[in-house]
Amino acid sequence: MLAPFACQPDQSRGRLHPERMSSFRSPFQRDRDRIIHSSAFRRLKHKTQVFVEHEGDYYRTRLTHSIEVAQVARTISGVLGLNTDLAEAIALAHDLGHTPFGHTGEDALALLMAPYGGFDHNAQALRIVTRLERHYADFDGLNLTWESLEGIAKHNGPVTGPNADEKHAGPLPYALAEVNAQWDLELHTHASAEAQVAAIADDVAYSHHDLHDGLRSGLFDENDLMELxxxxxxxxxxxxxxxxxxxxxxxxxxxxxxxxRMVEDVIAVAKNRLDAANPQSVEEIRAMGMTIIRFSKPLYQELKAIRSFLFHRMYRAPSVVVMRKEVTEVVNGLFPLYLAQPEMLPDEWRADIAAAQSETELARLVADYVAGMTDRFALQEGQRLLG
Structure with a gap:
């Protein structure tokens, strides 16, 4: 039994391309399964979380991170009476748009793409699931439900309007604008509670496993954590x-x-806020004007201290900074090379290249290709083409 404010499968807004209903899977289960079977999801196996893929076998990658996020999302959504399949689907898809080398690669590609509309990994995830995955005879992408697309687009909050985060100031990322023009995702509202759960599960997962990986790397030790x-x-x-x-x-x-401690805090806060607001539909969740799934204020402040510690001792550790510089050079070398010589892209990209009407369209295709690379392949191509 789902709570009245959960996303009900039989009330889904459907898919952009109508399909016959499955006899044994709900629409959100089908979304989850399509994400798991996508090429982009498999590539996450060799994409950076913090440490570049070849630096160690035990560190988290984007794939293992996404699986951990999905586990947390299922736990929280199950306790709250939400749709666990939708929460899991959004959690599994939330990092599909990440470049090789994690946020370092994204920062480099965003600068390179600044003249062509920029680059944002959340928007790129939408581009992947609506356009770049090409396995089905009747449509491009995965043809996910509206609710899954909304969750990918807005799991971190509204993208437009008075409640949008300051980081969303300026024009919409082109990949997001294209999808929203095709199917209105109501970017000015909050997302479903399931999408909000996926977002907080992301925070829980990385706050936990980055401590694990930082200890394993030797960048800090248990005595340091005793002080936090x-x-x-x-x-x-x-x-x-x-x-x-x-x-x-x-x-x-x-x-x-x-x-x-983090999971229990989120559940307790969510129960209190949901009991106080007493929403009777997912539409009421979207219209609240605030995030309903969040940490308590005391724990949030304590986690800020941990994240500050991780930023200085892990994300900006000298050895990590050196690697960031090296992989940035790879992205900075490959992108202009492919843009100047698009014939170097694989054969399956040729039709799209030939159809490009402008340098901007061509640059976006090159960004799709570079963003889809794994760490390993990007390093191999950097060695082969750049020396």
């Missing part, structure tokens, strides 16, 4: 319960308590 809120009390609790516990078990026990 949330992590410090978690290690102290483990030490009190299990004196002298072996290092790796101690680490895991402490960080799973950090993980649990």
């Amino acid at each position: 809120p949330v992590t410090g009390p978690a290690f102290a609790e483990v030490d009190a319960l299990y004196p002298g516990l072996e290092k790796m078990r101690r680490r895991h026990e402490a960080l799973r308590r950090v993980f649990g």
